[in-house]
Amino acid sequence: MKKKALFTGTFDPFTIGHYALVQRALCFTDEIIIAIGVNYEKHTLFTLEERLNDINRIFCGENRITVTSYDALTVDFAKDEGVDFILRGIRNISDFEYEKNMADINLKMSNIETVFLFADTKYQHVSSSLVRELIYYKKDISKLIPILQ
Numbered sequence: 001m002k003k004k005a006l007f008t009g010t011f012d013p014f015t016i017g018h019y020a021l022v023q024r025a026l027c028f029t030d031e032i033i034i035a036i037g038v039n040y041e042k043h044t045l046f047t048l049e050e051r052l053n054d055i056n057r058i059f060c061g062e063n064r065i066t067v068t069s070y071d072a073l074t075v076d077f078a079k080d081e082g083v084d085f086i087l088r089g090i091r092n093i094s095d096f097e098y099e100k101n102m103a104d105i106n107l108k109m110s111n112i113e114t115v116f117l118f119a120d121t122k123y124q125h126v127s128s129s130l131v132r133e134l135i136y137y138k139k140d141i142s143k144l145i146p147i148l149q
Helices: 016-025 047-057 075-082 093-109 120-134
Strands: 004-008 031-037 065-070 085-090 113-118
Touching: 004 016, 004 065, 004 075, 016 031, 016 085, 016 113, 031 047, 031 075, 047 065, 085 093, 093 113
Parallel strands: 004 031, 004 085, 031 065, 085 113
Antiparallel strands: none
């Protein structure tokens, strides 16, 4: 059965960790939608079009990746696209706390699970220490899925 993932909102074409996250996710899913959320009030260094063009350029030739933008709630967009799960990157414990809360809300609203990945295998020591820290503080790590190659 084919699996489709959604990587939303924060993909930064200039952050190597995000590229590695998508590359790693391609090992266990058939298709990834990279979708940049439209926030008309937020002013950023690059326009939406520039960001989308850069992401398309980076993944040029990879037919399992679709790059787009969306102007809706993530859960609504995810349901409309028929994704099996949402991908999120984790760098530290505060990332995990925020992302876990968002994942729980998304699951309640859409019945779509979130898969957490560490952005780069060269930070494997971070993943193991983060898991130990989460266990020490009695945090739920059931949704924390580090993919290490």
